[in-house]
Amino acid sequence: MAKQLKGIAASDGVAIAKAYMLVDPDLSFDKKTIDNPDAEIKRLQDALDASKAELELIKSKAAKSLGEEEAEVFEAHITILSDPELIGNIEDKIKNDSVNAEQALKDVTDGFIETFEAMTDNQYMQERAGDIRDVTKRVLSHLLGVELPNPALIDSEVVVVTHDLTPSDTAQLDRKFVKGFITDIGGRTSHSAIMSRTLEIPAIVGSEKATTDIKAGDTIVIDGMHGLALVNPDADEVAKYQKMQKDFLAQKAEWEKLRDEKTSSKDGVHFDLAANIGTPDDIKGVIDNGAEAVGLFRSEFLYMDSSELPTEDDQFEAYKQVVSGMNGKQVVIRTMDIGGDKQLPYLPLPDEMNPFLGYRAIRISLDRTDLFRTQLRALLRASAYGKLAIMFPMIATVAEFKKAKAIFEDEKQKMVKAGTKIGDNIQVGMMMEIPAAAMIADKLAKYVDFFSIGTNDLIQYSFAADRGNEKVSYLYQPYNPSLLRLIKNTIDASHKEGKWTGMCGEMAGDQTAVPILMGLGLDEFSMSATSVLKTRSLMKRLDTKEMKKLADKAVTEAETNDDVIKLVNDAIK
Numbered sequence: 001m002a003k004q005l006k007g008i009a010a011s012d013g014v015a016i017a018k019a020y021m022l023v024d025p026d027l028s029f030d031k032k033t034i035d036n037p038d039a040e041i042k043r044l045q046d047a048l049d050a051s052k053a054e055l056e057l058i059k060s061k062a063a064k065s066l067g068e069e070e071a072e073v074f075e076a077h078i079t080i081l082s083d084p085e086l087i088g089n090i091e092d093k094i095k096n097d098s099v100n101a102e103q104a105l106k107d108v109t110d111g112f113i114e115t116f117e118a119m120t121d122n123q124y125m126q127e128r129a130g131d132i133r134d135v136t137k138r139v140l141s142h143l144l145g146v147e148l149p150n151p152a153l154i155d156s157e158v159v160v161v162t163h164d165l166t167p168s169d170t171a172q173l174d175r176k177f178v179k180g181f182i183t184d185i186g187g188r189t190s191h192s193a194i195m196s197r198t199l200e201i202p203a204i205v206g207s208e209k210a211t212t213d214i215k216a217g218d219t220i221v222i223d224g225m226h227g228l229a230l231v232n233p234d235a236d237e238v239a240k241y242q243k244m245q246k247d248f249l250a251q252k253a254e255w256e257k258l259r260d261e262k263t264s265s266k267d268g269v270h271f272d273l274a275a276n277i278g279t280p281d282d283i284k285g286v287i288d289n290g291a292e293a294v295g296l297f298r299s300e301f302l303y304m305d306s307s308e309l310p311t312e313d314d315q316f317e318a319y320k321q322v323v324s325g326m327n328g329k330q331v332v333i334r335t336m337d338i339g340g341d342k343q344l345p346y347l348p349l350p351d352e353m354n355p356f357l358g359y360r361a362i363r364i365s366l367d368r369t370d371l372f373r374t375q376l377r378a379l380l381r382a383s384a385y386g387k388l389a390i391m392f393p394m395i396a397t398v399a400e401f402k403k404a405k406a407i408f409e410d411e412k413q414k415m416v417k418a419g420t421k422i423g424d425n426i427q428v429g430m431m432m433e434i435p436a437a438a439m440i441a442d443k444l445a446k447y448v449d450f451f452s453i454g455t456n457d458l459i460q461y462s463f464a465a466d467r468g469n470e471k472v473s474y475l476y477q478p479y480n481p482s483l484l485r486l487i488k489n490t491i492d493a494s495h496k497e498g499k500w501t502g503m504c505g506e507m508a509g510d511q512t513a514v515p516i517l518m519g520l521g522l523d524e525f526s527m528s529a530t531s532v533l534k535t536r537s538l539m540k541r542l543d544t545k546e547m548k549k550l551a552d553k554a555v556t557e558a559e560t561n562d563d564v565i566k567l568v569n570d571a572i573k
């Protein structure tokens with residue numbers, strides 16, 4: 001039997017392929033005194049040439065598979081490698097100090113990095129510091145004769161094995177070759193897991209020891225449904241998982257038949273089934289999967305994908321593409337939710353002890369109203385092209401919502417006055433993701449047009465358990481009655497005021513949660529596009545009156561998360 005690794009099931013599907021280790025190698029070295037500087041300079045030149053050749057190759061591959069823009073960063077690296085000042089300084093150091101090329105390279109590049117990083121008000125130079133750091137790593141790897149992982153050069157089917165994947169790493173994976181991935185850290189609602197679902201790559205996160213227990217070239221099975229990986233499976237195991245893969249694809253084909261159907265329960269009650277997106281390009285997946293709306297566009301990805309603050313026009317183009325791409329179906333765009341695990345290289349945030357509890361999301365927008373107003377103007381302009389709704393992330397108090405809404409109204413009035421065309425009825429709502437806000441949902445409901453419950457954060461804040469930390473992932477308890485009560489409170493409060501409530505946290509597509517949420521009267525379910533059709537299929541089988549009874553029991557009788565799982569299993573099987 002093969003060695004098994006257990007982790008958190010992050011994205012459905014089965015993958016069987018060779019392991020690709022996306023792990024930084026050991027680049028440590030000793031400082032040495034040398035007696036032949038010419039030979040040392042020759043070593044340096046060879047390493048520089050090899051690095052350049054490698055970067056040229058990566059650049060052309062990246063341009064083909066990921067696009068010209070993604071490839072630009074490699075061009076910047078090639079330019080650095082040809083910089084006479086930098087190279088001259090390293091050569092001088094070898095000659096004057098009689099040190100090995102590794103040491104000279106490090107001393108000189110450290111100096112540049114330090115100088116550039118000190119220019120805190122010069123975004124361009126700060127980014128160059130990051131580029132020099134990357135280039136130094138590459139040259140060092142050639143000097144030391146060790147291989148750096150180059151994901152852009154992957155040209156056969158692989159399972160990527162890595163400690164963690166940032167959203168931008170994930171975006172660089174070429175779906176043609178990357179069949180699955182497994183990480184050491186992360187939780188089901190960490191952003192790498194969410195991205196893996198959007199990209200439809202079977203994935204396991206938080207396995208704790210993938211990078212230590214797996215070696216390059218091992219054959220890996222990823223069972224994304226159960227969070228299980230097999231290392232070097234035997235023939236029987238491979239056959240078993242090939243069958244599971246076939247069954248999964250057959251099931252998917254069955255669900256696909258529901259693509260053009262409206263979503264309704266067995267007793268004919270309609271629910272809006274929407275999808276979450278991170279970039280305008282994700283709209284294709286939304287339409288292919290038959291979603292009826294976009295329930296969450298995480299606009300911060302627009303900021304994260306850029307090397308500088310996107311201008312009003314850049315943003316307008318992106319929002320317009322999404323709004324018009326949905327052909328009159330509703331699109332809910334959330335204003336920038338930066339902070340926590342989402343950072344912008346060009347907008348350095350203060351170092352904080354608890355970034356998830358710190359300066360983030362609407363807190364930044366209400367402080368940096370210049371950024372907020374730019375975004376609101378871009379949104380208002382895009383509203384003319386379809387049915388746009390806007391929501392604010394991380395609202396904790398009535399005062400915050402009122403302040404944000406007032407700024408929105410101010411920008412709107414200015415546009416109306418200037419004669420700019422905007423949409424007729426732009427709804428303005430808020431994310432419900434902070435327990436304090438969920439407790440006063442009745443007060444907030446008077447001011448909002450809608451709530452969208454962000455369970456990823458609502459759960460982490462309710463249970464005081466970091467959503468990205470696998471060590472506390474047992475506290476990700478979406479069915480716990482405590483959480484269900486906050487959800488019920490929110491839905492009921494909105495309905496009392498004649499407003500609607502959606503959910504855009506991962507729980508909305510969770511097949512155990514869906515029956516309860518239907519019973520609680522949730523109006524809109526927004527999830528990874530790839531979960532839409534299976535959810536439509538499930539809803540079709542369920543009767544809302546029965547689900548209401550189930551939800552009542554879950555909220556009032558159950559004591560634990562497990563109690564509720566049992567209630568659901570008994571009710572729908």
Ligand SMILES: C=C(OP(=O)(O)O)C(=O)O
Nearest residue numbers: 433454455456457504505
């Ligand atoms: C949808 C949510 O927002 P994000 O995952 O981007 O924090 C949430 O918190 O549930």
Ligand SMILES: [Mg+2]
Nearest residue numbers: 433454456457
């Ligand atoms: Mg959130």
